[in-house]
Amino acid sequence: MDASGLGSAAAVLWDIDGTLLTSGGVAARAFLDAVEQVTGRPPVPDGIEFGGRIDPEIATLLLASIDHDAEHVPAVLARLHDLVQAQVDRMGEHTRVFPGVRDLVDRLADAKIRQTVVTGNIRSVAEVKLGAAGLVPPIELEVGGFGDSGTTRVEVARASLEALFGADWPARVGETWIIGDTPRDLACAQALGVRCALVATGRTELQALQGLGADVVLAGLEVPQDARLLWGS
Ligand SMILES: [Mg+2]
Structure with missing residues (x-):
């Protein structure tokens, strides 16, 4: 197992929301609308x-x-798919990639490190968000883990690891990273033995991400000393 940073990784599994980008609440609104349209009642989030x-x-x-x-x-997720497909342009207008993301994605691509996503989003919604962000390629969708790849986040991540490495995936976890923005991203990484960087660009504050056992905890990917720490240089 290589204990150094991202610069020597075999693969990076990105979380989407709060880590790579924000879609400005458009997808969240669509989710509430999907529930209301299926049930006839507005959900109480x-x-x-x-x-x-x-x-x-x-x-x-x-x-x-x-x-x-x-x-x-299943009906709610099917409706969510329809609502997001009908708002692709709006998603494009409201999607914002976080500072430092594009530089790191490009740097990983230059280093020939494979990148995909492990996300709670169903695949069709993830595709719209990443497309709006202009991150595909180098992020590869075919080996990603999506909300419809399993019943838990761990299953979703395992699906991605199997797609990346085949049956040999358990031997590769020490050189594979999850980058996420919540304690659940870390719990998922820990359950599989994957390394983990947490970045405080989502709704969880930096303090709440520290002390949980992540390999690296960052304020933001654009912070030079944080980026150096993550890369392992
Ligand atoms: Mg997230």
Whole structure:
């Protein structure tokens, strides 16, 4: 196992929301609308902590907020897909890539380090967001893990590792990184033995990310000393 930084990684698995970009609430609004259109009732998101959850979990929680059970999850996700596809232009207008992301993505690409996503987003929504951000390529979608790749974030990440490395994936986790913005990204990485960098560009503050056991915790990817720490130089 190589204990140095990202510069010697075999692959980087990016979280999307709060890590690479924000879609300015457009996708979140579509999710609430999807639940309302399927059930006829507006969900009550107050008090639900969504960060790092995968879309089937979010659908389940939103349905529970209006006393509907999880049997409606597939219908909600199908409606979410439709609503986001109908708003591709709007997503493009509201999507903002966080400072330092593009430089790091390009630097990893120059170093021939493979990049994909491990995200709670269903694949079609992830594609719209990453397309709006102009990050595909070098980020590869075919080997990604998406909200519809499993029932938990760990299953989603495992799907990506299998796509990247095949059955040999357990031997490669020490040279593979997850970069995320929530304690759930870290818990996922730890469950699989993957290395983890957390960046405080999402809703979780830097202080709340520190002391959890991530390999690196960063204020932002544009911070020069943080970028050096992450790269391992
Ligand atoms: Mg996130």
